[in-house]
Amino acid sequence: MIVAKTGNEAMAYAMKQINPDVVAAYPITPSTEIVQIFSSFVADGLVDTEYVAVESEHSAMSACIGAAVAGARAMTATASQGLALMHEMLFIASGLRLPIVMCVASRSLSSPLNIHCDHSDSVASRDAGWIQIFCENSQEGYDSVIQAVKIAETCYLPVMVAIDGFILSHCMDRIEVLEDEQVQKFIGKLKPNYSLLDVKNPITVSPACLPDSYFEHKRAQAQGMNDALPIIEKVIADFAQAFGRNYPVLEGYRTDDAEVVVLVMGSTVGTARIAVDEMRLKGEKVGMVKLRFFRPLVYQRMKERLGRFKVVGVLDRVESVNSYVSPLATEVRACLYDVNPCPLVPSYVYGLGGREITPDDIMAVFDELLAMNKKGKMKDEVTYVGVR
């Protein structure tokens, strides 16, 4: 069925079709509508979910953790300061290997106060042990939430699905939604291995693991993320086969004969596609690579796919204060460390606090990258696109 929905409406609709056992949430711009709309589904009796209206995002994640430990399918949504307030509990959710799914409408972090899009919130959660999906459009957001449930419950890892705040969350788009039964069949029933409420089979949750065992648990958790990629790719393939929409972890756009590419996450992928088309009309052999998963980092794929280009301009919608290059560029450089010859990897920080990024901006980036390719060296390590 084809419908007109905003990104938030699409995410809420995916949650309705998933029909989770528990949703605990505290509203925050620009993700407010996701849980607001979902709460109306609860009030109208359209879902079986226990909705917990909590007093903060810290409590929202805590309630999701409690629910997941009890064997429930638990979900929430947040953004920005809310995600920051959850920070402590994000590590507990992942450390306990709980399959919680969270929708994020990406937004900058204060201060100064700004409610608009950048990836500061999700990227600041990078080390929390969550799978992180960045979506190009609301269709991918809707589909990713459904995939996320399957991925989380197979990997025993929590998943956050990020749509760009306002750019996707508040813009109406054409969305193809699935039937409720199709979603239910795809995600299947949650089969918990234990439940905290099962008093006949008591469990110990989050025991003290002192210097003699904490290290081993963290090593095992790292392996959980290392092992996630084949599971993720199977879920993506199953989804593509069932519903005809394919979202690879790393996608090349017009890269076959390209020497110069940009690497992009989130809604700017769509903008970059237009910029690539425009550059191609001018006869420039440029392309774009879309990265869908920031965690797990698909480093082997990145090495294989990006290593053959001459210049990889990395577009990052986040400022990681005083890092040598921006967060994604740091990862790309690490992945390409032993590739010889190694591409030039300049870092471009753009769009902070919702600053608009246009095809023209990206075409200007391409012009710089092409000049670097000609000279065989970088102009600057980090460029702030359009900053005054």
Added chain:
Amino acid sequence: MTRLKSWKELPCGAILTDTKAVLENKTGAWRTKRPILDKNKCINCLVCWIYCPDAAIKVKDGKVVEIDLDYCKGCGICADVCPPKVKAITMVKEEK
């Protein structure tokens, strides 16, 4: 001493479904103060049993029979919640 497990042998998410492992870990060794129960004073109100954060107050047929020193960490909550007119539990330093 038993061999410590490798990371590949540990339960996923450190969630222990085998509660025997908890019993093997004699946490009473953490104690610096020991509760002494005077059974002549005890009125078996079981308030200490309710409040004990572990399960160290052993009760049989509605009566406190002993404090399990294998797991009692000496927090002293039992002595604190014992009714003032009863005061059946006193905390003494382990070295005494």
